[in-house]
Amino acid sequence: MKYRAEIDGLRALAVVPVILFHAGFDLFSGGFVGVDVFFVISGYLITTILISDIEKNKFSLINFYERRARRILPVLFFVMLACLPFAWFLMVPSQMEDFSQSLIAVSLFASNFLFWSESDYFAPAAEEKPLLHTWSLAVEEQYYFLFPIFLLLTWRYGRNRVFWLIAFLSLASLALSEWSWRNSPTANFYLAPTRAWELLAGSMSAFIVQKVGINKNNTLSFIGLFAILLTIFFYDKNTPFPSLYALPTVVGVVLIILFADKHTAVAKLLSTRVIVGIGLISYSAYLWHQPLFAFARIHAQESPSPTYMLILSAVSMGLAVLSWKFIETPFRDRALVSKKMVLYIAPVFLFFPLSLGLVGHAKNGFEGSLLTANQRSLLDTAINSPKRDDCHASKRDYFGYDDACEYFEGELKVAVFGDSHTVELAYALAKELAPTQQRLKHLSFSNCIPSYGILIDGYEDCSSWTNDAIGRLIDEDSIETVVVSYRINEALFGGHEATFPTLPSNRSKPEIEKIWQAYMDVLKALDENGKNVILVMQAPELKEPIERLIKRDQVSNGDLSGISKEWWLNRNQYVRSRISEIPKSIAIVDPTRLFCDETQCYAAKNGVAYYFDDDHMSIAGATVVAKRVVEKMGD
Incomplete structure (x- = not known):
């Protein structure tokens, strides 16, 4: 060549x-x-080599590989x-x-x-x-494995027919990718069937260059x-x-x-x-x-x-x-x-x-080799809900109100509603309520921002689920108390992980206002329809996942700092400035008061981890909050 x-x-x-x-x-x-660009180049170069070897009757799969x-x-x-x-x-x-x-x-x-x-x-x-x-190497290698075999099997039908067959496969792959980005975007990005058309475009180029x-x-x-x-x-x-x-x-x-x-x-x-x-x-x-x-x-x-x-x-x-x-x-x-x-x-x-x-x-x-005994002991407490896989809805694993999990025995009186930050809270609260024979309904949807009564681009499944769940909660007379919890700061401004210590700001002011009003609408819809609403504010975020904090620290006294309180108050300033808009009839539980002192917000206290990553509470952390929720229910 x-x-x-x-x-x-x-x-x-x-x-x-x-x-x-x-x-x-x-x-x-x-x-x-x-x-x-690499994919097209690879398709072109490999096909050029294959065509040359096949036409000279010297092609060998062993030599190619x-x-x-x-x-x-x-x-x-x-x-x-x-x-x-x-x-x-x-x-x-x-x-x-x-x-x-x-x-x-x-x-x-x-x-x-x-x-x-x-x-x-x-x-x-x-x-x-x-x-x-x-x-991307995997995609190319999968192409390198299959395409030479494809050429060997089809070459007998003639160069032109092979070219048009490749063109047809390329168009089919492009059509699949156009469908997949709407229905399965992650698979669309990574997998060979939706990338094949790019490599095949290079292959078709090789046919053309070789001919003219x-x-x-x-x-x-x-x-x-x-x-x-x-x-x-x-x-x-x-x-x-x-x-x-x-x-x-x-x-x-x-x-x-x-x-x-x-x-x-x-x-x-x-x-x-x-x-x-x-x-x-x-x-x-x-x-x-x-x-x-x-x-x-x-x-x-x-x-x-x-x-x-x-x-x-x-x-x-x-x-x-x-x-x-x-x-x-x-x-x-x-x-x-x-x-x-x-x-x-x-x-x-x-x-x-x-x-x-x-x-x-x-x-x-x-x-056993990367952590000390004390570190392993603390990490063992950083566990999530045993119900997370089965009871937490998502775009990929969508299920509605009727299929939502209920814990444990007794009369259904309580529901926990929100995004992934409610999962451990629901389980911990159910454990606290178990002795009173009150059953709890767990309603959570992954990466779901407040969207009651509105439709937000990119969150269509979340919006549909939210509207259905709120409507059903309102109609469910047996449910007296609804505990609401969102990672509201991420919903309003974006995740902090990629920008820390700089505060993220990923949305425009109109978008922020729209989401905040939807947040208020969730609370007001439940409150105005006779539900006892308890709002659990977002727990402080950590500067990095707790597992890394544990590895960086010798964990000698069982306490582990997660973030400075000053940073967290700045991150949460918008929400604090508008908290007065929440109806007075709604009780508020703020984990900041439970997890922070005057200067620090803790990732762990007394040898017990309050988180299992950098923002989700562990079962232990959620239990601390759940106990306060139970107190509010009794007020």
Whole structure:
């Protein structure tokens, strides 16, 4: 295959925005499309090689996979190896267990399935996964495994028919992605069936170039470059992706492949020495950047500064140069590393991290080694509700009022209503009410902001569930008391995890007002229809998950500070300033009064954890609040 310097330039255009996007630079808000650029390039290059080998009757699956192993495995193995000491010293057991699972998944080229099951790619928690970025390698490897077999099976029908079959599959994949972003957005992002059309677009480009060559066209190649840049700078994490929105990126790459002849201005730009140099090290740079960023975020109690992240971006490039020179290049040299050696070494590159991952998973993230006895003892109290999996509704696991859980025996008199912050409260309150033979109904919906009587974009399921649940509570005469609890500060302003210690401000003033009024409407609707309403205010948020606080602290006296009271009062200032709007007939329980002294809000007291993460109360913390709720019920 004839070398095209502009393709390496395209790789640079892919990797730099991805790195700067993951570093948190808002200018590159759509930098994640760099992965899509890589997909199209991969489809083009691999198909070009396959067509050439098949037509020359020298194609071999073993040789193909051997070339892929030379390209992919050595640096991937070394990066995973380099992650191990940082994971050991910086991670808490739950993170180490997740990391161990990712080692397993990466070794099996199935990490896209793992991360699909774990988290949203754009969620703050995902930023602390060192191997998150390997999801795209998994998609490519799945393509590399299946596509050569597909070509071998279909080539007998003729080149044109194969091309049109690929076109049909590409359109079907695009249609699936357009459906999936509306119905299963996380699966849509991570899984190969909804990404295949991007790789297949590259494959179709290979067919065209192989048949008619590269047609010089400055205008079309410039449009291609402009389309890619447009998506890099104007898309963001709220853009449905992949979907029809990915077309400008994909078509942009295709236009450059087809029309950026070496004499065009775009090809000359992409072929400049520096850009090509970045393209040559792009694979290594892509592998290095995410572990560096993830471990930096894990280590820091505050969000790393832009300057620090820019330095780490440069470090990833420096490491990429070294790994390209001393690992990638030697392993791709058949004079230094024979085919036989690759076939012997490749299983080791996969089996070693796979084995470590299996051990780490089996040992629960090496909990016994990473924490002292005192730390383990305290962590053992940081538990959530045993009913969380079965009784907490969500967009993925939607169920309504009739299917909601009820605890325990007796007459149904009490309901707890709200978002995920009500789960442990409901269970703890039910335990407190059990001796009085009062049964409790648990109504909670994950990531559900106040939305009674309104419809908020992105929260349609939440709004529907809220309206139904409130209506049914009003009609349920046996329920006398309704306890309401929301993570109201996140609903109004966004989560603090990605910005701490800076306070988040993710919504406009009209949006904030709309949500606040919906919050008031929830309370007033219940109050005005004869319910005894008790509002449990949001518990103070911690500066980081309690497991990390425990690991950083020797926990000698059983008390563990979670956040300064000053920070929490500032975070909660808007709510405090409008609390007078709550009807006087509604009782208020404020965990701040229970968990904080004059200067600190505690994550644990007297050897008992009040939280199981950075904002949800544990059963023990919820019990402290539930006891106060019971007192209010008796007033």
